[in-house]
Amino acid sequence: MLELDGVGKTYKVGAFGGREMAALRDVSFAVRPGEVVSLIGESGSGKTTLGRLVLRLASVTRGAIRFDGTDVSRLRGRRLTGYYRRVQGVFQDPFSSYNPIFKADRVLHAIRAGFFPGVPAARWREKVDAALEAVRLDPAQVLNKYPHQLSGGQLQRLLIARALLLDIELLVADEIISMLDASTRIDVLNLLADLKARGLGILFITHDLSLGHYLSDRAVILRRGVVVETGPADKVFGDPRHPYTRTLLASVPQLHRKWRSRPPIDSADPCAYHGLRADGSCEADGKVPALASVDGDHLVGCARLGQ
Numbered sequence: 001m002l003e004l005d006g007v008g009k010t011y012k013v014g015a016f017g018g019r020e021m022a023a024l025r026d027v028s029f030a031v032r033p034g035e036v037v038s039l040i041g042e043s044g045s046g047k048t049t050l051g052r053l054v055l056r057l058a059s060v061t062r063g064a065i066r067f068d069g070t071d072v073s074r075l076r077g078r079r080l081t082g083y084y085r086r087v088q089g090v091f092q093d094p095f096s097s098y099n100p101i102f103k104a105d106r107v108l109h110a111i112r113a114g115f116f117p118g119v120p121a122a123r124w125r126e127k128v129d130a131a132l133e134a135v136r137l138d139p140a141q142v143l144n145k146y147p148h149q150l151s152g153g154q155l156q157r158l159l160i161a162r163a164l165l166l167d168i169e170l171l172v173a174d175e176i177i178s179m180l181d182a183s184t185r186i187d188v189l190n191l192l193a194d195l196k197a198r199g200l201g202i203l204f205i206t207h208d209l210s211l212g213h214y215l216s217d218r219a220v221i222l223r224r225g226v227v228v229e230t231g232p233a234d235k236v237f238g239d240p241r242h243p244y245t246r247t248l249l250a251s252v253p254q255l256h257r258k259w260r261s262r263p264p265i266d267s268a269d270p271c272a273y274h275g276l277r278a279d280g281s282c283e284a285d286g287k288v289p290a291l292a293s294v295d296g297d298h299l300v301g302c303a304r305l306g307q
């Protein structure tokens with residue numbers, strides 16, 4: 001379904017855009033129907049940039065993003081509209097997606113105006129009810145309400161319902177749980193699990209490993225725009241090989257043990273993580289480390305880490 005092939009993104013930064021900053025380098029992975037792929041990394045690792053590229057909100061500098069084999073950067077006009085019927089995004093802050101002076105369900109009306117202008121009112125209402133039911137929202141509780149009358153979880157689910165109105169096949173979910181309280185988080189996570197069971201592919205972008213682990217079939221660990229580890233979630237989380245993944249996992253607070261700072265890193269270990277230059281290349285050989293298999297489809301960004 002979705003395939004990223006050697007994707008790079010460079011931003012022009014500095015006065016008059018005189019400098020270039022590589023936000024993503026040579027990123028390749030795929031999302032299949034009914035599969036949740038977690039894209040995990042710390043702040044600034046390039047996660048949101050990648051989600052924006054998939055949603056065509058920014059353009060790739062190198063490589064290609066393909067959806068069912070078609071390079072999405074080439075889509076224009078009706079074919080681009082067709083893409084947005086199949087691929088939609090939901091973002092971190094549900095409040096910023098709504099205009100406080102309009103009712104929250106305006107986001108649903110906008111879909112009708114943009115994609116289904118010919119659908120009669122009664123049929124549209126059925127579609128809205130079905131989408132709300134799919135995200136476990138009661139129409140009586142959310143329709144005709146202003147954003148401030150709804151909770152963050154309700155607003156977030158309304159945005160997911162908005163995406164479902166389009167019969168999407170891929171959802172880009174960018175930190176959609178981060179701003180919700182603990183019980184609402186579980187609710188939205190369970191909802192995503194339901195949608196996955198119905199065949200929706202999800203690119204689940206998060207900085208939180210435990211959230212990624214809860215839901216995903218596969219994980220992609222991103223650091224400074226470079227994929228450092230990827231593979232089936234049980235392998236990446238159960239047997240992390242890259243020190244960066246290990247450090248991220250060790251940083252997840254756990255109920256049964258007291259908080260300790262990050263474990264010390266053996267500075268003699270020659271790997272991309274310890275000797276990474278600002279441009280992402282390895283200090284040992286000056287190259288961006290290629291992913292190498294350590295166990296079937298479990299890939300790590302430095303072959304020397306396999307042992």
Ligand SMILES: Nc1ncnc2c1ncn2[C@@H]1O[C@H](COP(=O)(O)OP(=O)(O)OP(=O)(O)O)[C@@H](O)[C@H]1O
Pocket residue numbers: 011012013021023041042043044045046047048049050207
């Ligand atoms: N429009 C832009 N112009 C210049 N640099 C940008 C732009 N957008 C992002 N960046 C830079 O690209 C890098 C990756 O940013 P991005 O927002 O993708 O990271 P992130 O992993 O999503 O971080 P966070 O979790 O904090 O949102 C950062 O160094 C950021 O400053």
